[in-house]
Structures are given as C-alpha cells and as structure tokens.
Amino acid sequence: MIRVVIAEDQTLVREGLRRMLEVAGDLTVVAEAEDGAAAVRTVPATRPDVLLLDYRMPRLDGLQVLRTLRERNELPPTLLLTTFEDPELLFQSVQAGARGFLLKDVSLPVLLEAVREVAAGGRWLQPVPTEPLQDRAYAAPDEPPVALTGREVEVLRLMAGGYSNREIGALIATTEGTVKGYVSSILSKLGARDRTRAVLKAIAARLL
Numbered sequence: 001m002i003r004v005v006i007a008e009d010q011t012l013v014r015e016g017l018r019r020m021l022e023v024a025g026d027l028t029v030v031a032e033a034e035d036g037a038a039a040v041r042t043v044p045a046t047r048p049d050v051l052l053l054d055y056r057m058p059r060l061d062g063l064q065v066l067r068t069l070r071e072r073n074e075l076p077p078t079l080l081l082t083t084f085e086d087p088e089l090l091f092q093s094v095q096a097g098a099r100g101f102l103l104k105d106v107s108l109p110v111l112l113e114a115v116r117e118v119a120a121g122g123r124w125l126q127p128v129p130t131e132p133l134q135d136r137a138y139a140a141p142d143e144p145p146v147a148l149t150g151r152e153v154e155v156l157r158l159m160a161g162g163y164s165n166r167e168i169g170a171l172i173a174t175t176e177g178t179v180k181g182y183v184s185s186i187l188s189k190l191g192a193r194d195r196t197r198a199v200l201k202a203i204a205a206r207l208l
Contacts (some may be wrong), residue, residue, distance in 0.1 A: 002119045003030045005048040007039035007065065008081070009057045013104070017052060017111075024112050036060025044074045049119045051078040053098075055089065066096035070162070077118045094203075095196050097162050100124030123160065123203075146189050146205060153207065155182040160199045 004027055008014040014032055021027045031046045033039040037059040043051055055062035062080050069075035079100040080093045090101050099118045102111065114124040148156065151172075158168045165179040172179075183195070190205075192198035 002027045002050060002115065003046070003048045004028065004050045004052060004115065005031045005033065005039070005043055005046055005076075006052045007033040007036070007042070007057065007062075008052070008054040009035050010054075013054075020108050020111060021115065023108075027112070027115060036062070036065045039065045040068050043069055043076060044072070048076050050115050051076050052115070053078050053080050055080055055082040055093075063092055063096050066093065066098055070097040077121070079114055079118055079124060091196075091200060094160075094199060146207065148186065148189060148207065152182055152186050152189075155179060156186055156198070156202055156207065159183065159186070159195050160202070 004021055006014055006017050006021075006029055008017065011034075014034070018029045018032070021029055030048055031042045033042045036057045039051070039053065039057075040060065053062045053065055057065075060068065062082075066075065066078060066080070075097050077099045078097065079102050080089075080098045081102050081104055082089060083104050093101055100114055100123055102114055102124065106114070117124050154172060155168055158171060163171065165183065166176045169176045169179045187193070187195075187198050190198045190201045192201050
C-alpha cells in the first residue's frame with residue numbers, strides 16, 4: 001500500500017484528491033495538511049511514501065516546504081501540484097528536491113500513474129514542454145545525442161535524486177573521488193556548468 005500525504009489549502013481540491021487516490025485500491029491517504037506550515041509538521045510525523053504538495057499555499061509555499069524538509073532530511077518523494085505550465089517553476093522544484101510535477105487538471109489515470117512512479121523511485125516531469133527546459137539549461141536542440149556510459153547514467157540518476165558525491169559513492173560501492181570523476185565527465189558531456197543544469201538537460205534529452 002502506497003501511503004500519501006496531501007498538502008493543499010483548498011478543502012474541495014484536497015477532498016477530491018483524496019477520493020481519486022483511494023479508488024485505486026493500492027493507495028491510501030494517511031494525512032492532510034491545509035497549508036505549508038502544517039505540511040512541514042505532518043510529513044515527519046507520518047513518513048509517507050509520497051507527498052502531493054500544492055505550490056500556492058499560505059504560510060509556506062510548495063518550494064519553501066520542499067527546501068525545509070530537504071534541509072531536515074525529511075523530504076519524501078514529492079509531486080508538486082500547480083495550475084500553470086511553468087518551466088521556471090519546474091526548474092526550481094527540481095532544484096528543491098521534487099521528484100515530480102503535475103498540473104491540477106490532470107486526469108485520474110495520469111495522477112495514479114504519477115504517484116506510483118514517484119513512489120517506486122522514478123520521476124514524473126512530463127506535463128511541461130521540454131523546449132523551454134532546453135533553453136533554461138543551455139542545451140542546443142540540434143546537438144547530437146549525448147553518449148554516457150552505463151555507470152555515468154547510474155550516477156546521473158542518483159544526482160537527480162539529490163544525493164551527494166559521498167552518498168553516491170556509498171550506493172555504488174566506489175570512492176568519493178571516483179564519483180567526482182564521473183560527475184565531471186557527465187557535466188562535460190552534457191555541456192552543463194553545474195549538477196542541476198546537468199539533470200535538467202538530461203531530462204530534456206530524455207536520458208532520465
């Protein structure tokens with residue numbers, strides 16, 4: 001059973017999300033939060049598998065919730081909910097640690113698929129067009145496909161998950177220095193100046 005917390009300030013939207021999720025049979029809503037401050041309190045207390053997090057909320061907005069929970073090492077896999085197709089918001093949410101990004105007018109099948117994908121360790125970033133992401137991450141659309149090794153793809157996926165070089169080294173059983181070498185190679189091949197832009201360029205190029 002996938003345990004979900006819903007953080008949404010509009011009561012009708014929150015109740016609608018709960019009903020949609022619970023028809024699936026394999027999902028259960030363990031708690032709800034009516035604003036960002038409540039989300040920061042509720043998530044550590046319930047430790048959900050997935051957090052459905054509205055972007056626009058009183059007291060703390062979605063990005064502030066992401067950053068606060070991440071700083072405390074209490075951020076679960078999170079889907080950010082919004083009413084706007086905003087590539088800049090997607091960029092910021094990935095930076096803050098979100099695993100996915102959904103529009104509020106999403107269909108029930110897509111919502112359920114996104115929650116399951118994020119709960120399983122994947123990402124869900126399809127709703128926003130990738131062309132602005134390419135521009136934001138300084139990628140050229142006519143560049144040839146990037147050739148990453150299997151180990152570089154593995155490291156890139158862990159980078160996308162927000163893991164540090166030391167944590168990646170522990171996960172793939174190698175040294176921090178070796179991981180630094182992989183990261184440098186990934187940045188060079190993707191033409192990215194930092195880890196966040198590398199992840200966004202990889203998403204735009206469908207490498208993740």
